[in-house]
Amino acid sequence: MTNAHTSQQALLKQAQLKQAVAQAALAYVKPGEVLGVGTGSTANLFIDGLRDLARDIPAAVASSEATRERLQAIGIEVVNANEVSRIAVYVDGADEINPQLAMIKGGGAALTREKIVAEMSDQFVCIADASKWVQRLGTFPLPIEVLPMARSMVARALVKLGGDPVYRQGVVTDNGNVILDVYNLDLSRPAEMEATINNIVGVVCNGLFARRPADVLLLGRDDGVEVITVS
Ligand code: 5RP
Secondary structure, X not given: OOHHHHHHHHHHHHHHHHHHHHHHHHHHOOOOOOXXXXXXXXXXXXXHHHHHHHHHOOOEXXXXXXXXXXXXXXXXXXXXXXXXXXXXXXXXXXXXXXXXXXXXXXXXXXXXXXXXXXXXXXXXXXXXXXXXXXXXXXXXXXXXXXXXXXXXXXXXXXXXXXXXXXXXXXXXXXXXXXXXEEEOOOOOOHHHHHHHHHXXXXXXXXXXXXXXXXXXXXXXXXXXXXXXXXO
């Protein structure tokens, strides 16, 4: 078997696991309540599954423009976050998630709106294939949304914290900002690092979701969808 064939098989398997968790998340949607919807390939599969439930969903808050368009395309009304005070359930993917259900998010550059929706939600259901499960966060580079004029200044501050920031070329967020992907940060205390990075002037938001972790993880494994919570 060639390497190309093996990696194609792995991608196919990953796609099946994403589909399985997206399907499982439909059971968490609360009829008659506002739904928060995330961004990315796993969230897109969840949105596709919402088609049959659209009539039961009075409104949704989207974590990105792409998600807003996808929800509207299946007839779900998308409201501005300022129009609601709480969101019942938020379903979204992750780039990494650990046993405390703290996450790295932002691979799709939607981290700021994702964090706002997470903060407003009573329940955060993370949907992820097994490749996202880690004992320790930090192999995936940490995305940080930064005001364009502060990019170099923030990058220097991140180097002082031990990180290696890389400017994500050609990407402008839905909020008109840029992304730095930071390698090699020590994320052994994710909640502390989340607060430290937020304190750098010019940082809009960082992709550590430790202060408001997920409440439930639906993890797609070869033998089925595992439901993980932290007691
Ligand atoms: C987007 C995100 C996504 O949740 C994360 O990148 C996972 O994406 P995918 O489901 O495509 O693997 O944080 O900003």
